[in-house]
Amino acid sequence: MDLRAPAILIASRPHGETAAIARLMTEQYGLVAGYVAGGRGRQLRPVMIPGNAVEVELRAKSDSQLPFARIELTESRAAWMTEPLPAAAIQWACALTASTLPERNPYPTLYSGLDALLTAICHAPSARGWLAVMVAYEAMVLRELGYGGMKPDIDGDFAEQFESFRALHRPMRDYLFAENVRDVMAARTALGERLGRMVD
Numbered sequence: 229m230d231l232r233a234p235a236i237l238i239a240s241r242p243h244g245e246t247a248a249i250a251r252l253m254t255e256q257y258g259l260v261a262g263y264v265a266g267g268r269g270r271q272l273r274p275v276m277i278p279g280n281a282v283e284v285e286l287r288a289k290s291d292s293q294l295p296f297a298r299i300e301l302t303e304s305r306a307a308w309m310t311e312p313l314p315a316a317a318i319q320w321a322c323a324l325t326a327s328t329l330p331e332r333n334p335y336p337t338l339y340s341g342l343d344a345l346l347t348a349i350c351h352a353p354s355a356r357g358w359l360a361v362m363v364a365y366e367a368m369v370l371r372e373l374g375y376g377g378m379k380p381d382i383d384g385d386f387a388e389q390f391e392s393f394r395a396l397h398r399p400m401r402d403y404l405f406a407e408n409v410r411d412v413m414a415a416r417t418a419l420g421e422r423l424g425r426m427v428d
Contacts, residue, residue, distance in 0.1 A: 229288040229295050231257060234302065236342055238322040240276040242268055248276055250297055251326050252284050255339040259329045262286050262297025272299070278322040279305040279346055308350050316419040317349045317362060327412045328369060328404045335372055341365045355423055359389045366396050375403045390427050393420065 235252035238259075243249045248267025252260050262284065267276050275282065281303035288295035308314040325342055329335060345365045348358035360382035367380050378399060380392035397420070401413050 229286055229291065231260075232283070232285045233257060235260075235282050235284040236322075236339070236346065237276065237280045237282055237299070238278055238342075239326040240264075240267065240278065248272075249294070250276065250284075250299065252282070252297075252299075253325055253329075253339055253342060254284070254334075255336045256334055257332060258334040259326070259331045260284070260286060260295070261331065262295045264297050264299060267299075274304065274306060275299055275301045277304070277306045277309060279309070279318040281305070281343070281346075305346060305350050313355055313419075313422050314349050316415070316422055317355070317358065318346060320415040320419045321345055321349075321362070321365065323412050323415050324366070324369060324400075324404075328373060338365075338368060338372055341368050355426060356386050359386065359393060359423065363389060363392045363396065366393075366400060370396075370399060370403065373404065375399065387427050390423055393423065 233254045233256055235254045237250060238253050239251040240248050243263065246266055246268050248264045250262050250264050250267065254260060266272050280301060283300045283302055285298040286295040305318060308318060321342060342365065345361045348361040352358045363380045363382050367378050370378060380396060381388050382392060405413055
C-alpha cells in the first residue's frame with residue numbers, strides 16, 4: 229500500500245507509549261487504518277481528534293502489514309468538541325462510521341455524506357440546522373450496507389425530524405449492531421437525550 233488522500237479521522241486509540249492507531253475514512257479507498265508514530269505526543273495530539281479533516285499518507289510493504297501513516301491537519305473540528313451537543317453528534321457520526329463499514333471498501337457517497345454532516349454540525353447555529361443531515365446520513369449508511377427502504381422525513385420541522393431520528397434507532401440497532409459486542413449505540417442514545425430536550 230502506498231497512497232495519499234484527503235481523509236476524515238474517525239477513530240484513534242493509543243498504541244504503546246506515544247503512538248496511536250488511526251482509522252480514517254477516504255473517498256477512494258474507503259476505511260483505512262494506520263500506525264501514527266508520536267500520535268499521542270504534544271505535536272500530533274490536536275490532530276488526532278475524531279472529526280478532523282486531514283491529509284493522510286499510508287505506506288506498507290505488504291497488504292498484511294499495518295501501514296505507517298503520516299497525517300497533516302487540513303480542517304480542525306476540535307473547537308466543537310468542547311460543546312456538549314455538537315461533540316455528542318460528532319462522536320456518534322464517527323463511531324457509526326468506524327463500527328459498521330468494512331475496511332478498504334470505497335463508499336464515496338458515505339464519505340461525502342459524512343463530510344457534509346460534520347460541516348453542518350460545526351457551522352449551523354444549532355441542532356435545528358443539522359439534525360436532518362444526521363438522519364439522512366444514518367439512512368444512507370443503512371442503504372449502502374444493504375438495509376434500504378427507509379425514507380425518513382427530513383423536510384418537516386425539528387420535532388418531525390427528531391421523530392425520524394428516533395424511528396431509525398431500532399433498525400440501526402437490529403441490523404448494524406446485532407452482533408457487535410460493544411455498545412456503540414450508547415453514543416446515539418446520549419445524543420438522542422440531548423436532542424429530546426430541545427423538543428420538550
